[in-house]
Amino acid sequence: MRAQPVWKQSEADHRAEIERLYFRLAAVNERIAELDRIHPESEALESLKASALTLTRQIDDIRCSIADEQLTGLLAR
Structure with a gap:
């Protein structure tokens, strides 16, 4: 297996973290919708x-970090 440039590996790590955060956000949004139906005035x-x-x-x-890393890579060429 060929070694990937550090910025590509870092981007893959960032994308995995984004995916994890999206799953958490979906769960929170689901809970918000549920709670809004049951107790709309809840703290x-x-x-x-x-x-x-x-x-x-x-x-x-x-996402901004990924864009910064990509731009840095392009400017370094």
Whole structure:
């Protein structure tokens, strides 16, 4: 097996982390929908929404990191 450049391996790691975060986000969103049907005024609902926003920010941060690494690789050529 050929060795991959470090940035490609790093990108694969980032993409795996994004996938993991998407699964967590889907679970949180499912719980939000469930709780919204049962207890729309619940404080837990606001907490879950904040968690969902945090997960989306983490996904965005990783995506930006991937783009930065790709741009750095292109500029290094």
